[in-house]
Amino acid sequence: MTDTDQDRKQRARDCFESLRDRLCATFEQIELEHTGQLRDRAAGKFVRTLTTRHDEDGGEAGGGVMSVMKGRVFEKVGVNVSTVDGKLSADFAKTVPGAEQDPRFWATSISVIAHMQNPHVPAVHMNTRYMVTTESWFGGGADLTPMFPNEEDASNFHAAMQRACDPHGPETYAKYKKWCDEYFYLPHRKEPRGAGGVFFDRLDSGDWEKDFALVRDVGLAFADVYPQIVRRRMGQPWTDADRHHQLVRRGRYVEFNLMWDRGTLFGLKTGHNIDAILVSMPPEVRWP
């Protein structure tokens, strides 16, 4: 490994850890500000837990930090950062670029999933990652899942993602938005998971700095726009019927994660900590 390779891994990791710290601080601040329904409850605080990944032979091979908050605005939010390395299983290596001949890999990522108390506040997901085999690439995205259609929230979210993408070429945003719509889709119900956002994978343009900047900008755009949406909606009153609707919509989220999400399957297949993978699951769900 060259000094450049080492430096890039470190910078990607630092970027994700720094974004994690910023998101956790903002989300805790929002908990403190809250004056709407459930204000009598204590404001939430993040709890951090170390997680460990195990290789096929049972040995430890990196791990991460799972930050989870259960609050009065954020019913359950997980912000996971993990940095792992090891060997992909033979079958799996065939499907991963640059791993066919040499199954060793290294990966760092941040993953955020928020399920909210107030049914009028959209749920959200954001994930960015840097993956290294004999090749290296970035992947990631962010998407919004409103429980009730809301044009203002959706268009704010899309505009933020577009601002992150626009410096990277005129087609970038449209391409990643379409990719997101195609990825976050439930074929068995023929319906989208939510309002979309952006999604990209195997990003390796040949200009590492430019690719890294895109990933960083998507994270910063997310850290900017999602708190705006939460603050706008968290005071809005809701009823038991709204809550019921939210819990049913969360069922679709579970169906997507367990049936179709490649990230979940990747985590399970590479032996990552089950609690860290399934922190994405909503805290309460109904299939009435």
Place this chain on the structure above:
Amino acid sequence: MTDTDQDRKQRARDCFESLRDRLCATFEQIELEHTGQLRDRAAGKFVRTLTTRHDEDGGEAGGGVMSVMKGRVFEKVGVNVSTVDGKLSADFAKTVPGAEQDPRFWATSISVIAHMQNPHVPAVHMNTRYMVTTESWFGGGADLTPMFPNEEDASNFHAAMQRACDPHGPETYAKYKKWCDEYFYLPHRKEPRGAGGVFFDRLDSGDWEKDFALVRDVGLAFADVYPQIVRRRMGQPWTDADRHHQLVRRGRYVEFNLMWDRGTLFGLKTGHNIDAILVSMPPEVRWP
């Protein structure tokens, strides 16, 4: 198709519909008898809905009747009987016996899933089916999912299944019990789904009457033993903590159904009604 073929299809279908009527009547009777927690609520009654299956070309190709009850003992119980026919998709046909050359199929089945109000009453699943391509076979099984380990319930259930299997040869029960333990297993958590029961598939011994008798006997054993278990436990008091534990255990049930259950995948791949397939989902679930 010979008269014998036609007669067998009709008898299998009649058997499943008759079992459905018996189960629904018994479960409604249990609702009426209830004197434990939630007795102030109205006793549940089954509601029947016709479901339709659609072929790849969009045409209707059989259907079924979904019987669902939401009660004070049975929080949500679905008893589906369906009789469908059509053509398997080319990819799927390769994996189904007798369908490689001719993708036409006919199938009749009964499927029962009960999620209970009282955390001390086990959830349960029972399914039997008769499948016809250029070959024909039976499949099915029944398994118990206690939320708290309970030796008495589990051993009653296992004993009933053994009584159904024993007339069919000395190894039958042991073989189907083991098959059940292997099938209802969550690899990602390395844990069994519940206390097990019996499971079998592609049963075609060459003696159709004998095979049909086994399937019928498994259904009758289930209709005998599960109501006994429900009646024994439904009056047992429970706490909020017991309920929480139940909702968390139900999460495992969801994970199994969406990630690993071939029955769910078969239904989705053959275009069956999504509500009928997912009636198996628990009404309320937590991933805290």
